[in-house]
Structures are given as structure tokens and as C-alpha cells.
Amino acid sequence: AESRSFEYNESSQRVLFGKGVLAKLATEVAALGCKAPLLLTTPQQASAVQDLTQILNGHVAGSFTRATMHTPTDVTEEALVYAKTTNADCLLSIGGGSTVGLGKALSLRTGLPHICIATTYAGSEMTPILGETKNQQKVTRVDRAVIPKVVIYDVNLTLSLPTGMSATSGLNAMAHAVEALYAKDTSPIVRIFALEGIRALASSLPGVMENSQSIAFRSEALLGAWLCGKCLAMTTVALHHKLCHVLGGTLNLPHAETHAIVLPHALAYTAPDIPQVMKDLAEIIPHSEGDAIQGLNRLVSKLGIPSSLKALGMKEEDIELVTDNLMMLTFWNPRPVNKDSVQKMIRRAWLGEQAR
């Protein structure tokens, strides 16, 4: 075997995983030396404020329930002004990537420790990445200071995640792990996390769609989400994430759906240069029959994911714009990004053709 060489950074993050682990919340707050969390969530999950207040016996400093997709800095500023009127000594976010983003943005600005209760499969709670938008511009920074101190994964909280969002958010998670397998800075431990994360999601998401209240399927999907989030935290992303970033930033397409549609296409583009990864994936994605792209295509259609970027509202003339914006970025991909070939791939995703 070739001699190996890699860097590995582990965070000092604490993770609690399991059915009903939310009951340990008060102990976790106390263990951080805190007494008065500021609760953060979205308007859609505002009812969580009462539930958490009850679990914490009323010991909360306040709540801010206007977390918004893509972490706009004006919302963060509003939350910051409000936070200063409270005596909050820590941040407690409950929700998906949007809420986690607000928690990260506030912890960066206040230095307060952040406890996160994750309720989607997006994985942001594992990463040092913070993407913020100001004047329609998305600025991403990587700073280990934004990694939440404690993350709680309680499968009970995922039962209410609508099936459509479970599917797209699950594919978003799988994309983190897929790209981690061929990242320039991949490592043996990333490979273990990635393959197990992809296997767990690919084998449980169809079950979640059929029975969204199944603890067994939900638990497996959440496990996969955690592992895939770890992969995103430990590697540098390539073509798939870069393209989704451009689609989201340029056209404001919805985050999780975009990832779900693009993944088979972006992987098919890179496939010729990553034969071993494709072989590994074909072994863990059900119904691959030796071809991971086929397995992914079948999974995507079984999950009822919107089939095309067109269905998300992208216009045909935007294909060129998106390609140009992508070509302006500098990033590494195992198969070099050639303008013509990548534009053809984007067109296929736009039309909703099967990835190949």
C-alpha cells in the first residue's frame, strides 16, 4: 500500500444521541456553568420555546424565533440587540441549518457557548462553517469558534420533519459524505464516517418516507446525518457543493432541494476520475447493481424528490450564468472542471434527465 499522509483535527464538541436525550438538557446547560440560555428557532418551530422552557423549569433568559434561511446579517443584528437586553449566558438553538446558522453567528459575536438541538439532517451543527448573507451576497467563513459546544440529537424531535424535507435534507447530508470520499484532504477516518453515513441514510430514507413515525428508520437517518455532518466538517468540498452554492447564491434556489437534485449529476461528472470511490458507493447504496449512479437515481426517484432544477424555478438562460459563475471560482475537483462538459451536466440537471 502507498504510504499515507493526512491531517486530522478533532473538535472538543460533546454529542448526545438517542431517543429522549433531550431530557438531559438542564444537566448539559449546568455542566457548561450556565443558568440562562437564550432560545433560538424559526417561526415554524416557535412552539419549541414552550417545550424547552418547561424542560428547563423556566430557567431561560429569553427567546428569539425569527431565524431565517442563509443567516441574513440584519436578522443576526436584531437578535444581538435583543440578546443584550437579556441576561443570557449561553445560546440554545433548536432546528435545522437556518437556526444553527443564527446560533453560530451569535456565538461568534458574543463569545457565548452554543448548545444545539438538531432537528434536520443538514449537519451544520457539526461544522466550523458559517455562511452569512449581507446585501444578497453570501459570505462563508470557516472558524472553529463557531462549532457548537454541545449537540443533542433526539430522534423524537425528527418525527415532525415533513417527509419531503426529510428526503431533501437527507440527500444534502449524503452529498457531504460523497464529496468527503474524494476530497483532497480526505483521511481514513473520514472514509469510515462517510461510508457508514451514506449507508445509514440510503438504507433508511425510503423507510422514513413510508412511515415517517418509525423510530428505527428515523434513528438510522439521524445517525447518518451526524456522520455526514462530521465529513463536511473535516474536508474541503468540491464540484457538487460549489455548484449548489452558486445555484443558491445566484438564483436563490432552495438549499436542500438543490443538493438533492444536483448530487447524482455532479457525481456522474466526477465518476470517471474516482473509480474506487464509485465501487465503494455501489456496494453501500441499495439497488446499485454495481453502478452507484444507478443506485442514486433510483433512490432519488423513490424519495419523490423534485426531478429538475427547472421544477425549482430555474430558467433556461440561467444555465449559462450559473456555469460562468461556477467557472469564476477556484476549487479542486478530482475531474477538472471543463466549461463545456459542466454546462452539459447542469443542463441535464435542469431538464431532469437521469444522471449518467
Ligand code: NAD
Ligand atoms: P432549515 O433549517 O431552513 O429548516 C427548514 C424548515 O423546517 C424551517 O422552517 C424549520 O423550522 C423547519 N424544521 C426543521 N426541523 C423540523 C422538524 N423536526 N419538524 C418540523 N419542522 C422542522 O433547513 P436545513 O436544510 O436544515 O438548513 C438549510 C440551511 O442550512 C441553509 O441556509 C444552508 O446553507 C445551511 N447549512 C449550513 C451548513 C454549514 O455547515 N454551515 C451545512 C448544511 C446546511
